[in-house]
Amino acid sequence: MNSQGTRTIDVRVEWTKSGIPTEQMLIDAAAAGLVSRKDEPYSEFVEDIDTDRAKSFLAKMIKLGHESVLEHIVFQFWLGMSRVASHQQVRHRMASYTQMSLRQERNLTTEAFVVPPQIKEEDLEDWLQDIQSTIDSYRKWLDKGYDVDVARRRLTQDARTDMVMTINARSLRNFFDLRAKHDADFEIHEVAKKMYTLIKKEGLSFLFEDIGLE
Numbered sequence: 001m002n003s004q005g006t007r008t009i010d011v012r013v014e015w016t017k018s019g020i021p022t023e024q025m026l027i028d029a030a031a032a033g034l035v036s037r038k039d040e041p042y043s044e045f046v047e048d049i050d051t052d053r054a055k056s057f058l059a060k061m062i063k064l065g066h067e068s069v070l071e072h073i074v075f076q077f078w079l080g081m082s083r084v085a086s087h088q089q090v091r092h093r094m095a096s097y098t099q100m101s102l103r104q105e106r107n108l109t110t111e112a113f114v115v116p117p118q119i120k121e122e123d124l125e126d127w128l129q130d131i132q133s134t135i136d137s138y139r140k141w142l143d144k145g146y147d148v149d150v151a152r153r154r155l156t157q158d159a160r161t162d163m164v165m166t167i168n169a170r171s172l173r174n175f176f177d178l179r180a181k182h183d184a185d186f187e188i189h190e191v192a193k194k195m196y197t198l199i200k201k202e203g204l205s206f207l208f209e210d211i212g213l214e
Helices: 023-035 042-048 051-064 067-072 083-089 121-143 148-154 169-179 186-201
Strands: 012-015 074-082 095-099 160-168
Touching: 012 186, 023 042, 023 051, 023 067, 051 067, 067 160, 067 169, 074 083, 074 169, 074 186, 083 160, 083 186, 121 148, 160 169, 169 186
Parallel strands: none
Antiparallel strands: 012 074, 074 160, 095 160
16 A cells, blocks of 8 residues: 555565666767767777766667667666566567566466556455466466466466566666656556666766657
């Protein structure tokens, strides 16, 4: 529950250990852009680029619509959501994903499923009972001796899954433009907002400010 007494959307978004773009990555992206604009060799101008100059140059490239240089800036996130939301997530093909497998037996509880925040308080117990029925069905077919490849077909799309997402800044701009809008699915919308919050804390929101995420 949040301070207004409504349930929050239970998705999880974190950086991986190497997921935050470094200052050097920003400098390298700016230098890559300058390769197309300068006559002298890369090695002669790259040392003159500091972080502030790199940010200024990249912001200028965004305004001009020259976004290809942003492909040199790479983000990596650990994401947790329902499988139904993950199916939308992986439609962003200009990214790389590694997702949790359901081919290994799982000891499931109702906590392993995403409950939509739209479910009313008076209906919550009924919803959780349906989840428990799903778990019981999964368990039943395992107990009958069927392997996990068969039993997992009894699981519903609200079962949780984890994934690692690697995406460059240009593709991430497209992701935010499509998924941070209010008409997006509520889960993937929340994923996008949490990703942007992490990015903003690292001082990298200048790459996305024109999209209108505030």
